Amino acid sequence: MIELDKLRNVGILGHGGAGKTSLGEAMLFAGGASQRLGRVEDGTTIFDFEPEEIRRRISLSTAFHSLSWKKVRLTLIDTPGYAAFLPDTINCIRGLGGAVFLLNPSTGLRVETERLWTRANDCSLSRLIFISKMEREKSNVREALEAIFSGLEVRGVYLQLPIGAEEGFKGVVDLLLMKAFIFDGEGGKFSQTEIPDDLKKPAQDLRVQLLESVAETDDALLERYLEAQDLPLEDLKKGIRSGTLKGKLFPILYGSAMRQIGVSQLLDAIIDYLPSPLDQGEVQGKNPVTRELEKRVHDPSGPLAAYVFKTIIDPFAGKLSVMEIVSGKIATDMTVYNPNKQVKEKIGQLFRLEGKKQEPVREAYAGEIIAAAKLKEVASGDTLCEEKSPIQFEGLTHFSPLISFALEPKTKADEEKVPQGLHRMMEEDPTIEMHRDLQTREFIISGMGQLHIEVMVEKLKRKYGAEVELKAPKVPYKETIKGAASAQGKYKKQSGGRGQYGDTWLKIEPLPRGKGFEFVDQIVGGAIPRNYIPAVEKGIRETMVEGHLAGYPMVDVRVTLYDGSYHDVDSSDMAFKIAGSMGFKNAIEKAKPVILEPIMHMEITVPDECMGDVIGDLNSRRGKVLGMETNGHSQTIKALAPMAEVLKYAQDLHSMTSGRGGFHLEFARYEELPPHLAEKVIKEAKAAAEAHHKA
Ligand SMILES: Nc1nc2c(ncn2[C@@H]2O[C@H](COP(=O)(O)OP(=O)(O)OP(=O)(O)O)[C@@H](O)[C@H]2O)c(=O)[nH]1
Ligand SMILES: [Mg+2]
Structure with a gap:
């Protein structure tokens, strides 16, 4: 058994393309866990091993690998960063001991960064901040970084100062040792030297900031610092460690995964400052x-x-x-x-x-x-x-799917494999939802974005041998009623043999949004025998799923069964189920049925100069802008918009902002679809159903 203080479980977190996998590979290589440096561009990484990841050069699923550094077993957890795959990351954060959080200063504060940071806060996750890709960053890294920090409402503490900028980036000044590490050889080799003259003053200033930040986290340290105007190395390290564990300090380090600069220093910092399981608390x-x-x-x-x-x-x-x-x-x-x-x-x-x-x-x-x-x-x-010491931890965070597509199996054989394959995939990925459209018999799959769905289709073929074609995205409309009505549902049949008899009187009325379905049994005096009442409810529930106007499931309805009659011989569960269903259908017609559409909450981050275009475009999509926030040179727009209008927003925003915008969608609520649009949806549903019946 390994000593607990010799373990670190460290996630690599950051927005899509921040450089996480590359950094993970550089750490594995530096620690001798791999014999050559894996590269995302060449599809040779250890972490992105699935064919779908290699082909797209992005991480789709969290992956694990360990290495040994200074006698500590460090398990690295490389996570996806693109929005559509963030649920996996968000649900893995709880399993982490600490994290290396990657920021790209020149990219600004991305929505994904914000979501991950907030989730890490909620889980009290200790974090180091690493600025990778330093050879690509502009020379004003600190300024750009501070803008991100102010957006996240945190203060980072610098442990290093970069040496050289952009292409000339070649190492770091260590502000604890007050020494320079210059990377001059291949394969991450470096030498320790004196601080270059031009950096002496800035290094001294930053060290004072570091000392002050650390001293502020602990009264005893503060006293010692005020007395001596300095702290011994051991105290300083201990202070950084305890501040980081408590989530009061976020130490910042620099480097380049691609050029293997600063990687050994980051590994040291992980061992020195991130928690072992012993430090993780209750x-x-x-x-x-x-x-x-x-x-x-x-x-x-x-x-x-x-x-x-x-x-x-x-x-x-x-x-x-x-x-x-x-x-x-x-x-x-x-x-x-x-x-x-x-x-x-x-x-x-x-x-x-x-x-x-x-x-x-x-x-x-x-x-x-x-x-x-x-x-x-x-x-x-x-x-x-253990059964005798039971405990149950909180479950996964649920994510509502953002987009739905119809799947068409290519052959009869595929048709059978599709549901099996999808069910296996849903075990891995709880954000996938699947159902069969009752009218068209199509498979409808829902996921977090178009890319997510495309990946599913590829995996279906590769792993489960089911080939399908994707059809246009679907909006998960729902139906409800706006008024109250009462109606009778009577089912009576007497053609030969045993007859059928069920008779119900129902009242239906709207419930507040999101309440689903309520069944109230108000039968008194045995108008309908007790044992038939569940059948009535079942008949109603089955009818609700089928919808009334356009085949979308009906929600937010209360049904009260208040009267009826029965027949001693001819009544049965089946007859009452049909009667319930008939009564419900009769009542809906009189209760002003309407279609509901999902409304999304949007957070769109765009460069200043694109603001006007993006807001104008939102208005043309029936969007409502709720507010705006400035952070650095970008703006975050908060808005509500119908899902139907933003199905392909990723593509459109990309072209409006030349790829510099980012956005995040979350389901907000259902609202009534305006009548002229409802008419269209109903017409389309009827056409689809007819086409299916003819086929
Ligand atoms: N110049 C430079 N490019 C880098 C560096 N690290 C990563 N990249 C490039 O940045 C791109 C994204 O790198 P990844 O390592 O896949 O980033 P990621 O954060 O794992 O991305 P996702 O997992 O898809 O969110 C790739 O093209 C890398 O080659 C670096 O240190 N310097
Ligand atoms: Mg990756």
Whole structure:
């Protein structure tokens, strides 16, 4: 068993394309975990190993690999940064001990950066900040960086000063040692020298800032600093460590993953300043039975408590449940309890994930990230524990899908493989949703963006052999009613044999937005026998799913069953189900049915000069601007807009801002679709249904 203080689980976080994977590769190489430096451009990285990632040169899923640095086992977790793939990152953040957060000063504050930063705050995640790509940054890095910090409402503390700018970037001044590290050889080799003359003064000034920031975090340090106007190296390091662990300090380092500059220094800083599991403190959960607060600390001798934050479907190993062991130990053949599913399961093979490879281990302890193979009932978000010391950690963060497409299987054989493949993919990626359109029988899949869906289609083919074609994006409209109405639903049949008889009187009325469905049973005096009432409700529910105007599911309706009649011989569940459905349909017609459309909350970040165009465009999309914020040379616009109008916003914003804008969409609420547009939607739905019936 490895000592807990010799472990670090460190995520690499940052917006899309910030340089995370490249930095991860540079660290693995520097630590001797890989024999050559993997490059995203060449598709040779350890972290981006899936064909879909290699082809696009972006990370689509979180990946793991460890290295050893100064006798510490450092597990690096490379995460996706593009918006459509951020849910995976956001759900992995809880499994992290600390993080290296990448910022690209010249790119400004991206929405993705903001979301990740906020999530890290919520999880009290200790962070180092790394400015990679320094050989590409403009010389005003500090100014640009400060603009980002003010947007994030944090203060970073500089541990280094870059030497040389842009192409001439060649090393860093270490403000703790007051020495320079010059990278002059190949493969990350550097030499330690005196600080170049022109940097002596700025280095001295920045060191004072560093000392002050560190002293401010601790009264004892402050006293010592005020007395001596300096701090000994050991105190300074301890102060930075404790400030970073408490989330009061965010140390900043510089480098270049591509040129392997500053990578060893970053690895040192990870060991020196980021938490080991021992420093991570209590993890809160609930007792699944009493619902009372339960806590665990990272202690290998405590009762088992592990949190599954990710699922991988591996072509060879099968389903892998990736978990952080918070407390205790887990071993092959052990029986564990899953409070989320209320089942016990036996642990089979355990693996440590190393890129696309898995290294089998017999057991693992608190503080480790481990994958368990082929656990049947376990899903991402579940807790595993001992049945006699039960605990349940908070589950995954839910993300509402932002876009839907219809899938058309290419052949009959594909048609059967599609749902199987999609179900496997949904285990890995809980942001995927799938249903079958009841009218057209099409498969509708929903995801976080067009790119996300395209990747799904590729994976369906590669991993599950199902070929499909994507059809136009669909908006998940819903239906509801605006008025109240009552109606009868009577089903009576007496043609030969046994008859059918069910008779219901229903009242329907609108519920507030988001309330779904409510069924009220007001039958008194046995007008309908009790045992038939669930059948009435079932009939209504099934009818709601089919919608009334355009085949979209109906929501926010209360149905009150208040009267009816029955027949001693002819009544049955089936007859009452049909009667309920008929009554509901009759009532809807009189209750002013309408179509609802999803409205999205948008945050759009654009350079100053594009503001006018972007706002004008929003207005033409039925958008409502809620407010604007300035940060540096960019503006963040907050707005509401109907989803139907922003299905292809990524492309449009890209062309309006020459690729410099970014945006983030989140579902806000459903609103009534204006009548002229509703008419169009209804017409289209009818046409689609007719075309299907003819086919
Ligand atoms: N010049 C330069 N380019 C870099 C450096 N690091 C990364 N890049 C380039 O930046 C681009 C994105 O790099 P990645 O490492 O894939 O970035 P990422 O943050 O992992 O991206 P996602 O995972 O897709 O969010 C690639 O073209 C890299 O070659 C660097 O230090 N210097
Ligand atoms: Mg990446």
